[in-house]
Amino acid sequence: MSAVRIPPVLRTATGGQKQVVAGGATVGEVLQSLVAAYPALEQQLLAPDGSLNRFVNVFLNDTDIRHLDALATPVVDRDTVVLLPAMAGG
Amino acid sequence: MTTQIETPPPRSVGPAPREAPGEARVRLACRRCGLPVALGPVYVCAACFGPLEVAYDLDSLRESIHADTIEARPPGVWRYRELLPVDPPSRGLAVGSTPLVNGTRLGAAIGIDRLWLKDDTRNPSLSFKDRPVAMAAAAVERFGMGTLACASTGNLAGATAAAAAALGIPAYVFIPADLEPAKIDHALAYGATVVPIEGTYDDVNRICLEVADETGWGFVNINLRPFYAEGSKTLAFEIAESLGWRTPDVIVAPIASGAMFTKLAKGFDELAAVGLIERRPIRLVGGQAAGCAPVATAWESGSDIVEPVRFPDTIVRSLAIGNPADGGYAVELARGSGGSIEAIPDEVTAATIRDVARLEGIFTETAGGVTVAAAAAARRRGVIGPDDEVVALLTGNGLKTPDARQFGVDPRPHRAGPGEPGLAPALPPRFGEVLAWLEQGS
Numbered sequence: 001m002s003a004v005r006i007p008p009v010l011r012t013a014t015g016g017q018k019q020v021v022a023g024g025a026t027v028g029e030v031l032q033s034l035v036a037a038y039p040a041l042e043q044q045l046l047a048p049d050g051s052l053n054r055f056v057n058v059f060l061n062d063t064d065i066r067h068l069d070a071l072a073t074p075v076v077d078r079d080t081v082v083l084l085p086a087m088a089g090g
Numbered sequence: 091m092t093t094q095i096e097t098p099p100p101r102s103v104g105p106a107p108r109e110a111p112g113e114a115r116v117r118l119a120c121r122r123c124g125l126p127v128a129l130g131p132v133y134v135c136a137a138c139f140g141p142l143e144v145a146y147d148l149d150s151l152r153e154s155i156h157a158d159t160i161e162a163r164p165p166g167v168w169r170y171r172e173l174l175p176v177d178p179p180s181r182g183l184a185v186g187s188t189p190l191v192n193g194t195r196l197g198a199a200i201g202i203d204r205l206w207l208k209d210d211t212r213n214p215s216l217s218f219k220d221r222p223v224a225m226a227a228a229a230v231e232r233f234g235m236g237t238l239a240c241a242s243t244g245n246l247a248g249a250t251a252a253a254a255a256a257l258g259i260p261a262y263v264f265i266p267a268d269l270e271p272a273k274i275d276h277a278l279a280y281g282a283t284v285v286p287i288e289g290t291y292d293d294v295n296r297i298c299l300e301v302a303d304e305t306g307w308g309f310v311n312i313n314l315r316p317f318y319a320e321g322s323k324t325l326a327f328e329i330a331e332s333l334g335w336r337t338p339d340v341i342v343a344p345i346a347s348g349a350m351f352t353k354l355a356k357g358f359d360e361l362a363a364v365g366l367i368e369r370r371p372i373r374l375v376g377g378q379a380a381g382c383a384p385v386a387t388a389w390e391s392g393s394d395i396v397e398p399v400r401f402p403d404t405i406v407r408s409l410a411i412g413n414p415a416d417g418g419y420a421v422e423l424a425r426g427s428g429g430s431i432e433a434i435p436d437e438v439t440a441a442t443i444r445d446v447a448r449l450e451g452i453f454t455e456t457a458g459g460v461t462v463a464a465a466a467a468a469r470r471r472g473v474i475g476p477d478d479e480v481v482a483l484l485t486g487n488g489l490k491t492p493d494a495r496q497f498g499v500d501p502r503p504h505r506a507g508p509g510e511p512g513l514a515p516a517l518p519p520r521f522g523e524v525l526a527w528l529e530q531g532s
C-alpha cells in the first residue's frame with residue numbers, strides 16, 4: 001500500500017484526512033483505488049476518459065510523474081504519492 | 091532623441107485615498123467551471139480543482155470609471171483601484187507608474203521603427219514583481235495572515251522581502267540554492283529569512299505548496315496567487331494610459347510561469363470592457379530562454395500540451411520554471427492573437443543586454459535581454475511587421491544579474507577586471523599620465 005497525501009481542497013472528500021493509503025502497482029492504479037475509496041475525488045482528479053485533470057500535478061516521492069512513466073510509473077510499498085494543484089508559482 | 095512618457099514618480103509610501111469601496115464588485119471565480127467563490131486566501135476550486143481568479147462587475151464599472159479620475163490620482167498601481175482585487179495595504183511601497191521609453195536606437199538595430207520600452211527596472215525592489223506583491227501584501231493584511239512568503243526564481247524574493255519590511259511583518263523566501271548571489275543579498279538586506287533548497291525552482295514550488303498548507307502563511311504566488319497575479323495587469327493599464335488610452339499593435343513580454351503574460355491580456359480586455367480603450371487586436375509575443383523553453387516548445391510544435399522541463403539549463407534564472415502553471419494559457423494567447431513565443435539562446439540574451447544598455451541607457455537583467463531578443467526574433471519571423479507599434483517589457487534591473495552581461499564573452503564571474511573591453515588599466519594619480527594615455531588613443 002502507498003501513502004497518498006491529500007491537498008486541503010480535497011480533504012472534504014477524505015473525511016478531513018491529510019494522508020490516506022491506497023493499493024496498486026502503478027500510480028494510475030493507486031489513483032483508481034483512491035477514487036474507489038473516496039468517490040467524491042473522481043470529478044476533481046480525473047477527466048471522463050480516465051486521464052489526469054490538467055490542473056492536478058502528481059508526484060511520486062518528490063518527482064513529478066511526467067518525468068517518470070506518468071500513470072504507468074511503478075509503485076512499491078512505502079512509496080508516497082503527493083497530489084498538488086498545478087496552478088501555483090511564478 | 092529619446093522620448094519618455096512618464097507620470098511623476100510616486101511621492102509617498104502611504105496608502106492612496108480609498109475612494110473606491112465595495113469589494114462587492116469583486117469576487118473569485120473558477121477559470122475552469124465558473125463557480126463563484128468569496129474573496130479569501132484560496133486558489134483552487136473545490137468543485138473541479140481548477141484555478142481561481144478574480145472577476146469584476148465590469149458592467150457596473152463602465153458607468154463609474156473614468157480616465158480623468160484615474161489621471162488625477164497619485165501615481166502608482168493603486169490609481170487603477172477599481173480594477174484591482176483589494177484595497178491598498180495600510181503601508182506599502184511606491185510601486186508602478188514606470189516610464190514608457192521610446193526605444194528609437196534599439197528599434198533601428200532590430201528593425202522595429204516604433205519600439206517602446208516599458209522600463210520596470212525602476213520599481214522599489216528593481217523588478218516588476220513589486221506589482222503582484224503589492225496586491226498579495228494587501229491581501230495578507232486583509233486576511234490577517236501575518237507572514238508573507240514566496241517560492242522565488244529571484245526577483246520575487248526581493249519584492250516579497252521588501253513588501254514585508256514595509257508592512258512590518260516577517261518574510262520567508264524559498265529559493266533554489268544556486269540562485270544568483272545578488273538576489274540572495276537583496277532579500278537578506280530587507281530582513282527576510284531566506285531558505286535555499288537544493289533543487290530546481292519547481293522543487294522549491296512543490297515544497298512551498300505543502301509548507302503553505304501547514305503554516306497558513308500568505309504565500310504570494312500560492313494561496314494568494316489570484317490576488318498576486320492581478321498586480322501584473324497594472325503593466326497593461328499603464329501602457330494604455332501612457333499611450334493616451336490606446337493599445338499598441340504588439341506586446342512583447344517574458345514568460346516564466348506565464349501568469350504575467352495572461353494578465354496583460356486580461357488587463358487590456360478589462361480596460362476595453364469598461365470603455366477606457368477601444369477594443370482592437372493585440373498580438374502577444376513571449377520570450378523564453380532556450381535552456382528552459384517548455385511554453386515556446388509547445389507553441390512551436392502546435393501542441394496545446396506544455397511538457398515540463400526537468401532540469402533547466404540557462405543563465406536566465408528569473409525565467410527558469412520548468413513546469414509553468416499558466417503555460418497552456420500562454421500558448422493559447424500567443425496562438426489566438428497571432429503572436430509567437432520565441433526561445434532565445436543565452437549568448438543572444440547576453441548580447442541583447444549589452445545592446446539595450448549601450449543603445450538606450452537601460453541596464454536590464456536577463457529576462458529583459460530575452461524579451462528584446464524575442465521582439466527581434468518575431469520581427470524576423472514576420473509576426474511583427476515593419477510598421478507595427480511594439481511595446482517590450484523590461485521587467486528587472488541588470489544589477490541583479492551582473493555576471494550575465496559578459497556571458498559568452500568573459501567567463502570570469504562578478505567583477506570587471508583588467509583586459510575587459512572598455513575598461514582602462516589602472517592609471518597613476520597624475521594628470522600628465524592620464525592625458526598621455528588618452529592621447530595614445532585610449
